[in-house]
Amino acid sequence: MSEIITKEQNELAKIIERYSEKDGVHQTAIQSLFFMRDSNASVPRHGVYKPSFCMVVQGAKEVWLSQERFRYSPTDYLVASVHLPVTAQVTEATPDVPYLGFKLEFTAKQIIEVLRDSEIRVGPRENAKRGMFVNRMELPLLDAVIRLARLLDNPKDIPMLAPLFTKEILYRVLQGEHGATLEQIAVEGSSAYQINDVIEHIANHFVSPFRIEELAEKANMSVSSLHRHFKEVTAMSPIQFQKQLRLQEARRLLLTETADATDVAFRVGYESPSQFSREYSRMFGYPPRQDIKRLRA
Missing domain, CATH: 1.10.10.60 (Homeodomain-like)
Structure with a gap:
């Protein structure tokens, strides 16, 4: 990691510590932005990741999606492009150097807006890819993240600037190595877009039983295609x-x-x-x- 990135990470860590005096998840004055703090390595915790951009600013963390492990540290960022039930564990943290995390939630609509307003060339419809990925942190992306976090010290600027900095963060992710994975969620007619519809339906109605044929019809796919693409995105079957x-x-x-x-x-x-x-x-x-x-x- 370069000295410039290390300096930026240190600034971000200080902001998170200022707004996260106790261990736990802390919602900030920016509605979609959350800070996390843990003073010790944790036991595995089960939860559902909404579509989100996540950073480890200090320490290290592992996320399990079914049997697949995603490990990330301050040199990386993690993106969940759809709702995903996961098991997460902080693997490096001490009282003196606590784990510090940054999570920015987003929607498919925001991805569509970035694609519409930028010069990013939307690729052809592709087969669905895993709905979670880890990528290397780059300085332009980290700079946008810090500018968003700094707004907490100037609350009056949040309504005007937070949407702009969030848009820039998504723009940088879309330009990254795995940007096409995020892009396809917003490309109408792509298999990822269709599977996201099914994911949202199950997430909103998980108490009710479903027939796999009805889900396939909703996705405009055959039953076998639905199973294949759903498992590719989520690493598990609909059931x-x-x-x-x-x-x-x-x-x-x-x-x-x-x-x-x-x-x-x-x-x-x-x-x-x-x-x-x-x-x-x-x-x-x-x-x-x-x-x-x-x-x-």
Whole structure:
């Protein structure tokens, strides 16, 4: 990493520390921007990444998408181009040098606007690619990130400048090595665009059962094509994707409410409490009651 990039990273780290005095996820005054802080390496955490641009500013982190591992540090950035259920783990952090993270969420509409307003030449429709990638950090991109973060010290500038700096960040990512992966999500008629429609549908209706034929019709694909492209983007089948969303929501409900496991199982779409308990144990390593007791402790 060059001295200039190291200097920029240090400035960004100071901004994040200023607005993240405690460990956890901190929403900033910029609606789509979040800072993360951890004073110690963490256990694996399950969650759903929305479409987002993510940086490790200090420390290191691993993200697992099904069985595929993405590791990134201050020399890299990670992009999730669609909603993806993942397991994330901070692998390097100490109280003296805590893990510091930067996450900027975005929408397909914003990608479309960048493509429309820039001179980026949209490539031909391609087969869907994995909806997550890690790329090398470049100075022009890091510079745009820092200018966005600096706005927190000048709140009156946020409404005017935050959309412009966000647009620049997306523009830089689209120009990067994996830009076509992000671009295809916004190219109407591409397989990635069609699969994103299916992903959004499942994410918004994961409690309800679905017929794979209905999803294929929604994507204007054959059943076999839907399975192939869906797995290419998400590293899992539609059923596995739905199951992860259900189980993560069940865990959240069990942690935040006083409902019992059977009630939660029905609320997230399971018809069999015993099947729910088996699949919960398989995903989180413990049966529901034991898992929640352990987490609360």
